[in-house]
Structure formats: C-alpha cells, structure tokens
Amino acid sequence: MTAPNMIRDEELLASTIADLIGDVRHVAVGNASPIPATAALLARERGRQRGVARPYVSLLQSRKHNFFTDGGRELFDCAGQGRIDVFFLSGGQIDGQGNINLVAIGDYDAPKVRFPGSYGSAHLYYVVPKMILFRTEHSRRTLVEKVDFISAPGVSADGVHRTGGPIALITNRCFFRFDPARKRFRLESVHPGHTVEEVREHTGFDFDQPDTVAVTTPPSPETLALMRNTVAPQVAEVYPQFAAEIFNITAHPA
C-alpha cells in the first residue's frame, strides 16, 4: 500500500515518458511494457483534458486497445507509412551510439548469452519518429560502450531512409536525450535520490552532460491524480499484476 503523497518510481518514469510523448497522433506499445503503456494512456487522458482526440493508443498486448484487423503486419505497414509517432524498445545491451542488441552477448556464431531476438526493431527503429528506449536496469552490463550485436542501429549513414530513431533513454536512475547529430546521449536529468556520479559509475558508455544536471521533474499532483484515478483502471485491464502492485487497484472482471 502506497502512502498517497509518496511517488513511486514507476509513476515518475511513466510521467516522464508521457511528457516525452507529447502531443502526437498515434502511440503504439509492445508487449510486456506496463510503464510505457501507463505513459501512453496518461498522454491520451491529457489530450482528452485539452479536448483533443489524440494520441490514439495501440497496446499490442490488449484486445480492447488494439484496432488492427490486418494481422501482425499492419503495425509495421502503419509505421512504414509514418502512421505511428511513438514506439518503445529496450535492449539486452544499449550502447552510447543508440545501437540496441536484442540477440546475443559474445560472438553471434558462438554466443555466451542468447536473448529472444530482435522482434520488429530492425524496422520500427528506422521509421518511428519518436523511439523511446526504456530499460529499468541501469548498469554497465546493460548500458555498454559498444553492443555485441546490432539489432537496430541508433543512426544511419547518409542516404539511408531514416524517418525515425531514438530520442531518449529512460532508466531507473536517469533520463538521457539522444543527439543524432553527435551520435551520443546527453544526460537530461537524474531521478530524485540519484546522482550524476552514480550515473557515470553505472554507465558503460561516455555521454554528454550540461554543467548543471537537473533532477527529473516529479509528476505534479494533477498528473498523479490523473494517473491513479483515471489511467490506473485502464492499465489494470491489460497489466493486472502491475496495476495491483503499483496502484493498488484491481481489474474489473473482463
């Protein structure tokens, strides 16, 4: 049970991601992504408060929040046309140039560790304008100087069709923005209770930072109320365990 005035890490992350999503037309969220899903639904509720019917939110894991009727390819067709503005990816490894590795650690032909695979990353990362990288485990194991296998590259050579790419990396410790021109991350803010030194210590890649690094803005009381009262019951339909743990809310029977 969370004290009403205490802000949970998950709420801070969802609020930060919702700000990053901003005012866009269509946010899609893949499987097993309760925090990005919370953020997307929060962005939609903010749109409703402003009286706009956007963003449209597609939660691929949900039957209800998923309009696709043309099979699994429709998501990728949509993205290829520019009909998806925001998507989320993670990585077994993420490196300082925004490359992500969802395949293996070690030599590809004789790996030490094998991950499930690249899913849709080698397409979506190129064509979704706001790709948000989300990895709660912020360590030198996950945030590396150079990935062992590039499932999808952070930047592309001149001439390669690239209408999208990473804009940010959110971890349990901090918020990086990605600068495609410099091919580097820049520390935007550290979450409350964390420090720049700690972020340096636990990050395997070099990154830019301003002279003074801000603390990540916690959700306002209005945002918290919207998340807990309006968004949480929607999250519970798709992620009942997460909603029960974070928001102490139980899903209505389907």
Place this chain on the structure above:
Amino acid sequence: MTQFAASVDDAVADIADGMLLAVPREVSGVPMEATRALIRRGVRRLHLVALPTSSLQADLLIGAGGVGTLETSAVSLGEFGAAPRFTQAVLNRSIVMKDATCPAIHAALQAAEKGVPFMPMRGLIGSDILATRPEWQVIANPYADNHDPIVLLPAIVPDVALLHAPLADRDGNVWIGRQRDLITLSHAARSTIVTVERVVDDNLLADPLRAPGVLPGFYVDSIAVAENGCWPLGLPDHYDTDAAHMKEYARLAASHDGFEAYLARYVLTPRAKAS
C-alpha cells in the same frame, strides 16, 4: 479438395523430415496438438519459419530434436520467461538460427503470396541482422532521384503451413476471424494443414459477416478436429493460456532431464481420448 483427416496424427503425416514448415505466433492460433503429434512421430530437420515469432511451439520442437533451421524474429515464453530449449540449442549450436525482424518475415511471405521472387523492405541497413543474412541484398532504389539503398528479401515459400482455427465447414472453409496472419501463411505455402476446434454444418462463406474472416477451402489441403488444440497456449476469444501448465513447462524445460520428463508425460504418451 480438402481432406478431413481421421486424427491429428493422420493430418500431419505429410509433413516430412526436412520440410520448410511455417507456423503462426502465439496470439494467432498455434497448433500445439498437431505439434505434439509431429514430435510423437519423431520429425527431424524441419526448417521452421515462425511468423514472426514463436513461444512454446518452437521451444518444444527444438527440444525434441525436430528442428534443423529456425527462421524467426524472437522466441520467448513471454511472462513465463526465456524459451529454455531454444536458448540452449543456440548456445550449443545444435540448430541453424536465421535471425530476422518481424516485418521481414511478413514481407517475405507476402512475396510468396503474390508469386513474386522478392519484396523490398525499409530498415535493416546497418544492422547485424542484415550482416548475418547473405541472401538479403541491398539495391539502389531504381525509382529514386537520389541514392536510396533498400533491402530485398527473397520470398519464403513454405512447403506446409500448419495452423489452428476455431471453425471449419464441410467444404473445407476455415474461419480464422481477424487472425489474418493465418491467411498470409496459407496463401504463401504450397500446402496447408489446419486443426480446428469443431466443424460446423453450414457454409462459412455463405454468411456475409463471417466470410471476410474465412480462409477458403481452396487453399486448405487437410483438416483435423483438435478440441482445445492450442493447449496449453490460448486461442484468442475462445480460451486463455494455461498459466499453471506454462509455469510447469518453464520449470521442467530448464534442464535436459526435466524436458525429457515433460515430453514423456505430456507429449509422447498419446492422449487417451481420440479427437
């Protein structure tokens, strides 16, 4: 045209060792009863293509030694964890892994649907997926004014598409609902084998509400009834995944001996009740 097989084992009899077998992802209707029948028969060296990912089905087939080559974008048990037999097989190099990305498998099967030799696709350039797939070529877009490299994917033409769906009718039409991936797989494949929950007496194409969700019998070579045929996976809108069983699988399949015990208990012993 469509044959109705007396049993699931009969239905999969034509899936020979070494064939290119195409199967759908978890939410589309995974023919698990048919997969167990294949393992009971001791199938070997399959070139398994999963559109575009797989879970228990690929893991089980790999663990049982039935797969020579796996072509897919990811294998995972999702909320039940990593796919242990897949992971082990890749680490042991006991299967040939052809890593892909989801839309590449869709596109390569769509090329087969159209009867064209390849399909272009955005993305991939600069990835190690492309680097590990010599058959995928990069060409200059011939219609662009500027330099515009684009990847070409050769068509994937499966020998067999193996599917599960809720309903079939006596004419071999299969109702797939909104699981359009099943239609892609069947259109692309040289032959299609379907297991269904049940067979209905009326013609599915005669109902205008159901007809758009029908895979016509024209494409379907063989149908067998397999009630609960996706078990322990779910069939969307019909039944859920058997979470307790999936946890048991994940636990047992973590070790070689545990996996053998699982096979003996749930796969190799034919079910008492004929379907």
